[in-house]
Amino acid sequence: MIVKVRRFKEGRFVTDQYQLDIRMPLTVLEILYRIREEHDPTLSFRVMCRASVCGTCGVKVNGKPVLACNTRVDGEEEILIEPLQEVGVLKDLVVDQEHLPQILKRHRLWLVPSDEAISVSKETLFKTAKAWDCIACDICNAVCPPLQEGREFGGPMAFTRAYRITEDPRDTLAEGRLEDLLNMNPRQCVHCSNCNLFCPKGCMPERWINLIETKLVGAGLLSKKEEDFGFLGF
Numbered sequence: 001m002i003v004k005v006r007r008f009k010e011g012r013f014v015t016d017q018y019q020l021d022i023r024m025p026l027t028v029l030e031i032l033y034r035i036r037e038e039h040d041p042t043l044s045f046r047v048m049c050r051a052s053v054c055g056t057c058g059v060k061v062n063g064k065p066v067l068a069c070n071t072r073v074d075g076e077e078e079i080l081i082e083p084l085q086e087v088g089v090l091k092d093l094v095v096d097q098e099h100l101p102q103i104l105k106r107h108r109l110w111l112v113p114s115d116e117a118i119s120v121s122k123e124t125l126f127k128t129a130k131a132w133d134c135i136a137c138d139i140c141n142a143v144c145p146p147l148q149e150g151r152e153f154g155g156p157m158a159f160t161r162a163y164r165i166t167e168d169p170r171d172t173l174a175e176g177r178l179e180d181l182l183n184m185n186p187r188q189c190v191h192c193s194n195c196n197l198f199c200p201k202g203c204m205p206e207r208w209i210n211l212i213e214t215k216l217v218g219a220g221l222l223s224k225k226e227e228d229f230g231f232l233g234f
């Protein structure tokens with residue numbers, strides 16, 4: 001198999017090519033290790049858990065954003081591995097992830113619990129289960145047009161996190177939380193569904209954005225969209 005790796009080296013992108021003898025399906029991560037062991041010990045990439053849990057190993061394979069550790073390559077004659085994003089690449093395939101804690105901080109995306117013991121119902125856990133699966137891998141953000149265009153928008157990862165907090169009865173921020181959600185500008189979402197399509201954990205971020213928007217309309221903080229008045233028939 002020919003493996004091309006688009007690497008950021010000495011301030012510019014270069015594409016290096018490696019020939020690997022692969023006789024069984026391997027993950028992209030295993031292929032990167034093989035390149036490092038057999039061809040180039042300087043190849044840099046991010047990895048921690050190797051089990052789709054830590055969210056650090058995002059790369060693009062043949063143009064599609066994936067987790068390297070849970071993506072198998074089987075039978076292809078040639079693949080191209082690239083950094084997850086064009087901007088903020090530190091070395092080879094390693095992208096700066098400093099913006100992730102900054103997103104969480106900017107939008108207060110953590111639970112602020114009361115001192116009382118409050119139990120979470122099974123229904124709430126069931127309703128938010130998919131949002132809890134988010135591993136902050138940044139893949140959805142990397143394919144989100146408004147974020148990539150630099151618009152003021154919380155982005156799919158932030159909304160996924162926000163939904164599970166706003167539905168949690170232990171959270172005490174109430175009105176303040178709604179203001180935070182409003183400041184994340186849910187209406188910047190263009191509903192392209194890229195986030196749903198590429199999320200490796202099936203979190204369906206666009207769904208949470210829709211639900212949060214509905215919540216803000218219900219609270220009177222956002223107006224109804226014009227198309228919501230379509231029944232008027234003009």
Ligand code: SF4
Pocket residue numbers: 140143144145146155156188189190191192193194195196205206209
């Ligand atoms: S559906 Fe919305 S949040 Fe998801 S990628 Fe598209 S614009 Fe971004």
Ligand code: SF4
Pocket residue numbers: 133134135136137138139140141156157160198199200201202203204205
């Ligand atoms: S919603 Fe999915 S794609 Fe986005 S950060 Fe979470 S796990 Fe990754």
Ligand code: FES
Pocket residue numbers: 046047048049050051052053054055056057058067068069070
């Ligand atoms: S190495 Fe942790 S998600 Fe891939």
